[in-house]
Amino acid sequence: xxxxxDLRKEFKKTIKSPGLMGSVKSLFNRKYEVVKAVDxxxxxxxxxxxxxxxxxxxxxxxxxxxxxxxxxxxxSGTLEINGQIPYKDRKKxxxxxxxxxxxxxxxxxxxxxxxxxSVLKQIYQVEDTAYKKRFDFLNEVLDLNxxxxxxxxxxxxxxxxxxxxxxSMLHNPKVLFLDxxxxxxxxxxxxxxxxxxxxINATEKTTIILTTHDLNDIELLCKxxxxxxxxxxxxxxxxxxxxxxxxQAREVNLTLxxxxxxxxxxxxxxxxIGQDDLHxxxxxxxxxxxxxxxxxxxxxxxxxxxxxxxxxxxxxxDVDIEEIIRRVYKSEVTL
Amino acid sequence: xxxxFKLYGTFVAQHCKRLMEYRIDFLTGAFSFLINQxxxxxxxxxxxxxxxxxxxxxxxxxxxxYGFSLLPKGLDHFCTDNLWKVSYFIVRRGDFDxxxxxxxxxxxxxxxxxxxxxxxxxxxxxxYLVTSASIKLGLSFGVVDILFLIVAVIFGxxxxxxxxxxxxxLALWIKRSGSILHMFYxxxxxxxxxxxxxxxxxxxxxxxxxxFAFTAFYPANYFLTGANPLFNIxxxxxxxxxxxxxxICIWNKGLGAYESAGS
Amino acid sequence: MKNPFKTYSAFTKAGIQDAIAYRxxxxxxxxxxxxxxFVMFFIWKAVFNSSNSPTFMGFSxxxxxxxxxxxxxxxxxxxxxxxxAIGEEIRDGSISMRxxxxxKIDLSLLFFELGNKIIIISMVFIPIILGxxxxxxxxxxxxxxxxxxxxxxxxxxxxxxxxxxYLNLAFGYLAFFLMNxxxxxxxxxxxxxxxxxxxIPIAFLPIWLQGTLKIMPFASLNxxxxxxxxxxxxxTDLIYYIGLQFVxxxxxxLLCKFIWHLAAKHLCVQGG
Numbered sequence: 017x018x019x020x021x022d023l024r025k026e027f028k029k030t031i032k033s034p035g036l037m038g039s040v041k042s043l044f045n046r047k048y049e050v051v052k053a054v055d056x057x058x059x060x061x062x063x064x065x066x067x068x069x070x071x072x073x074x075x076x077x078x079x080x081x082x083x084x085x086x087x088x089x090x091x092s093g094t095l096e097i098n099g100q101i102p103y104k105d106r107k108k109x110x111x112x113x114x115x116x117x118x119x120x121x122x123x124x125x126x127x128x129x130x131x132x133x134s135v136l137k138q139i140y141q142v143e144d145t146a147y148k149k150r151f152d153f154l155n156e157v158l159d160l161n162x163x164x165x166x167x168x169x170x171x172x173x174x175x176x177x178x179x180x181x182x183x184s185m186l187h188n189p190k191v192l193f194l195d196x197x198x199x200x201x202x203x204x205x206x207x208x209x210x211x212x213x214x215x216i217n218a219t220e221k222t223t224i225i226l227t228t229h230d231l232n233d234i235e236l237l238c239k240x241x242x243x244x245x246x247x248x249x250x251x252x253x254x255x256x257x258x259x260x261x262x263x264q265a266r267e268v269n270l271t272l273x274x275x276x277x278x279x280x281x282x283x284x285x286x287x288x289i290g291q292d293d294l295h296x297x298x299x300x301x302x303x304x305x306x307x308x309x310x311x312x313x314x315x316x317x318x319x320x321x322x323x324x325x326x327x328x329x330x331x332x333x334d335v336d337i338e339e340i341i342r343r344v345y346k347s348e349v350t351l
Numbered sequence: 352x353x354x355x356f357k358l359y360g361t362f363v364a365q366h367c368k369r370l371m372e373y374r375i376d377f378l379t380g381a382f383s384f385l386i387n388q389x390x391x392x393x394x395x396x397x398x399x400x401x402x403x404x405x406x407x408x409x410x411x412x413x414x415x416x417y418g419f420s421l422l423p424k425g426l427d428h429f430c431t432d433n434l435w436k437v438s439y440f441i442v443r444r445g446d447f448d449x450x451x452x453x454x455x456x457x458x459x460x461x462x463x464x465x466x467x468x469x470x471x472x473x474x475x476x477x478x479y480l481v482t483s484a485s486i487k488l489g490l491s492f493g494v495v496d497i498l499f500l501i502v503a504v505i506f507g508x509x510x511x512x513x514x515x516x517x518x519x520x521l522a523l524w525i526k527r528s529g530s531i532l533h534m535f536y537x538x539x540x541x542x543x544x545x546x547x548x549x550x551x552x553x554x555x556x557x558x559x560x561x562x563f564a565f566t567a568f569y570p571a572n573y574f575l576t577g578a579n580p581l582f583n584i585x586x587x588x589x590x591x592x593x594x595x596x597x598x599i600c601i602w603n604k605g606l607g608a609y610e611s612a613g614s
Numbered sequence: 615m616k617n618p619f620k621t622y623s624a625f626t627k628a629g630i631q632d633a634i635a636y637r638x639x640x641x642x643x644x645x646x647x648x649x650x651x652f653v654m655f656f657i658w659k660a661v662f663n664s665s666n667s668p669t670f671m672g673f674s675x676x677x678x679x680x681x682x683x684x685x686x687x688x689x690x691x692x693x694x695x696x697x698x699a700i701g702e703e704i705r706d707g708s709i710s711m712r713x714x715x716x717x718k719i720d721l722s723l724l725f726f727e728l729g730n731k732i733i734i735i736s737m738v739f740i741p742i743i744l745g746x747x748x749x750x751x752x753x754x755x756x757x758x759x760x761x762x763x764x765x766x767x768x769x770x771x772x773x774x775x776x777x778x779x780y781l782n783l784a785f786g787y788l789a790f791f792l793m794n795x796x797x798x799x800x801x802x803x804x805x806x807x808x809x810x811x812x813x814i815p816i817a818f819l820p821i822w823l824q825g826t827l828k829i830m831p832f833a834s835l836n837x838x839x840x841x842x843x844x845x846x847x848x849x850t851d852l853i854y855y856i857g858l859q860f861v862x863x864x865x866x867x868l869l870c871k872f873i874w875h876l877a878a879k880h881l882c883v884q885g886g
Binding site for chain 1: 354358361362365368369372373433445446448450451452453454455456460567608610611
Binding site for chain 2: 636638639640641642643645646647649650652656659660661663664667670671698732748781795797798801802803804805807808813818874
């Protein structure tokens with residue numbers, strides 16, 4: 017469905033020295049530098065997949081999305097979506113995609129939602145019957161009816177986001193780009209939006225590219241993620257694989273009855289492995305152990321703990337992907 | 352094309368609804384426009400209270416030229432006001448992306464999306480001044496003249512539109528070009544008076560380089576004196592078509608260079 | 615309060631940087647206004663050519679030229695964004711960002727704009743004044759520049775700016791009570807242009823109207839400094855008109871405080 021090959025985008029940027037003198041200097045003498053916003057990115061997305069596209073701020077995510085949506089022309093490299101090249105025949109291409117930029121709205125600010133929809137219906141030349149069908153579906157998924165008659169500026173952020181997603185779906189696009197669709201929303205609303213995205217994907221087989229900083233979005237929606245930083249691809253694969261590759265995939269937290277018992281635990285000696293594969297911290301009665309499940313299984317770990325001391329409470333958890341990504345960003349780990 | 356017109360209709364209807372929301376705003380805006388026109392006319396009257404004619408042009412003739420200048424300007428103002436927003440903030444805020452994700456020519460989309468009803472004031476004042484000056488001057492309009500008038504107004508408006516497209520397109524490179532557009536747009540004030548009062552440099556500039564003289568004085572000159580229709584009316588058509596071609600080229604180049612906003 | 619100048623000079627610095635960043639913008643705007651001056655210049659030239667008398671209602675061609683360019687530069691210098699800026703902040707609620715800082719709203723805006731003005735003065739005011747003086751020297755065949763007059767002109771322009779600032783600020787505060795200011799801003803612009811002599815010299819208007827306009831605050835906005843520069847106001851006249859400007863500045867500062875006071879109550883009623 018989507019094929020991206022060695023995609024690059026360079027920008028020219030004015031260098032400005034800081035401070036007042038800097039701006040005065042730049043009046044007379046301007047220097048430019050070439051910024052490689054996207055530096056050779058290659059990936060593919062099959063039809064009907066929800067792809068999580070992640071990376072820290074300024075990583076080049078938006079630039080990639082803008083090239084995929086035909087807004088920007090790549091400096092070099094190829095991209096093909098559904099057999100089309102976005103920047104070549106833009107008008108024809110954009111009929112088949114929907115775009116939501118979470119921080120901007122494409123709705124008409126002073127008018128009710130119905131007005132925006134009727135214009136979009138005309139812009140995308142959606143037939144009456146098809147439109148009605150689409151609208152009913154979107155209304156069911158996104159609950160539009162409760163606010164469809166009020167001017168857009170009076171909508172809450174969550175309502176607006178639902179409206180924006182609906183607006184981008186009216187023409188039944190084959191690919192939907194969602195750029196931070198849950199930004200600034202509360203937990204309940206986020207949940208609703210995620211369910212809606214899932215349902216759209218399941219029912220319509222829409223391919224979805226999702227960028228987000230909320231890793232719960234990724235965990236709940238995407239089987240596969242592509243991570244970029246500084247314009248380069250860092251990781252492309254399934255979420256599970258990333259978790260597996262990331263060694264210390266489990267964390268055990270336990271609380272003891274007596275803090276004196278803590279001294280009985282000698283994790284590294286017992287399993288005979290180094291700090292890289294097992295790391296523990298002790299804080300009075302609380303002990304936290306991060307370990308690599310390839311070296312020590314969870315049951316071995318629990319056996320050892322229960323054998324060594326009496327325990328008031330014990331919890332085993334997945335290391336959350338936030339932690340993984342934080343470390344990848346900091347280049348502590350290569351995937 | 353039919354589709355574009357239909358879409359245009361929908362936008363107009365929407366805009367009317369929006370006007371009703373902000374009707375006080377709309378009324379005060381229109382009223383302030385009227386005040387500005389009255390001041391300008393008052394200014395011309397004060398001048399003519401002291402002199403019999405301005406280098407051979409009498410009061411009513413000047414009023415005719417002034418009134419005529421409002422027609423193409425008003426028409427353009429009504430239709431393509433959104434270009435101002437492109438040059439001032441649509442590109443800078445990154446809202447231009449929207450137009451590029453729609454299956455319509457972005458330039459057409461920008462233009463048909465918004466109108467300025469205030470411009471009706473320009474149009475009405477213009478028609479009033481042209482009519483009253485024509486009556487007082489005893490001008491007679493034949494069928495051909497009326498046809499010429501319509502052609503001159505439409506193609507004159509196209510000159511304004513072309514200039515606006517070219518300088519709005521500049522924003523696609525430099526993010527914000529509103530004031531540069533303002534600068535060139537302001538020079539259309541030159542065209543409200545007979546070009547014969549200017550020196551040769553200005554005359555050449557407003558005839559051939561920023562050809563605003565074709566939006567007002569030249570066509571008005573034909574209606575007032577019947578002189579040289581080929582240059583005065585034909586010139587409007589030729590110049591505006593050339594200018595539009597150039598502007599669209601610049602616009603398309605700008606789209607290629609567009610860098611969007613944010614990371 | 616510590617040295618207040620130190621607190622607010624940060625705003626001035628920011629204003630300078632802002633003006634430099636958008637220099638192309640304001641230069642373009644300025645050249646547009648200069649175009650307008652030249653249109654008027656040629657019209658007046660044609661008027662004087664068509665007239666038998668060397669003066670037009672007491673203005674010579676040299677006077678008229680000076681008037682055109684001086685009015686323009688004065689308007690440019692005393693122009694202020696305060697009405698628009700504060701109106702927008704009130705409308706979108708970002709005014710609260712100013713309210714939570716230990717600063718005065720009017721002064722923070724004023725000092726920010728001051729930074730803008732410094733750039734404008736260095737980039738356009740000085741060249742324009744030099745141009746005007748060169749023209750005047752050549753046209754009159756002798757140096758007409760008078761340093762005392764010029765200093766009074768500067769004083770008068772500072773008062774004009776302050777008046778313009780507080781008048782517009784008072785207007786901008788209306789956004790607390792009205793939903794949208796756009797139309798009113800247009801209306802204000804049109805009326806001010808006329809009443810302040812920006813469109814037509816006040817001297818050309820009927821006598822009864824002249825008297826009223828000169829006492830009202832509008833003439834103080836830019837007619838007074840221009841007349842001082844041109845040497846039309848001297849002696850007691852000069853002191854009178856500068857005094858009048860001063861009175862109006864104080865009046866509008868008080869008005870702003872009053873409206874702010876009312877608005878603050880208004881805010882409380884709405885529960886923030």
